[in-house]
Amino acid sequence: MVTMVGNEPSIEKLVTDLIYLEHDAIAAYESCIERLDSKEFSAQIATFREDHLQHLQVLNEMARELGVEAPTGGDMKQMLTTGKIALADIMGDAAILRAMKTNEDDTVSAYERASRHEDAIPASKAFFMKAHQDEERHRAWMSTTADTLS
Known part of the structure; x- marks a missing residue:
């Protein structure tokens, strides 16, 4: 799934x-943690x-400051992100981590674009850049770890 998040016309929509x-x-x-056989991998994913919980906390504060009503749950994409994990469970931990890596591809792209959004103030841009680095780190671990299992 390729996300378009980060291309929004306003900071509020972003x-x-x-x-x-x-x-x-x-x-x-959460789906991944429940499905991984390796407790070590589950702990890292946790x-x-x-x-992500910390990112959500910061974003909720940003929404409050912008006067935007923050969503309290996911959208239709949630079925895709969790569904990939459920399907990958049939194939084992490497497949689950690869499915998670594809989810991380979206968050990496979204935060990279967000960090360049023209309406973002310096503090927002700094947060978006930190979140982007977090997502890059997550994705790299998932990719490297999945590759060691193959």
Whole structure:
């Protein structure tokens, strides 16, 4: 799935869409944690989920400051992000991590674009850049770890 998040015309819409994306990501992480056979991998994924929870907290504060009603759950993409994990479960941990990596591709792209949004103030841009780095780190771990299992 290729996300268009980060291309919104206003900062308000961008923050709203990032909140949806984070809710979707958190649901995928929870599904992943439940399905991984390796407790070590589950523990690492749980630390990444904490990053997403922290991102969501910051985004909710941004929404409040912008006067935007923050979504309280994911959108229709959540079925795709969690569905990939459920299907990958049949093939084992490597497949689950590869499915998660594809979800991370979307968050990496979204935060990269968000960091360049013309309406973002310096503090917002700094947060978007930090979140982008977090997502890059998550994606790299998932890719490298999945490759070691193949």
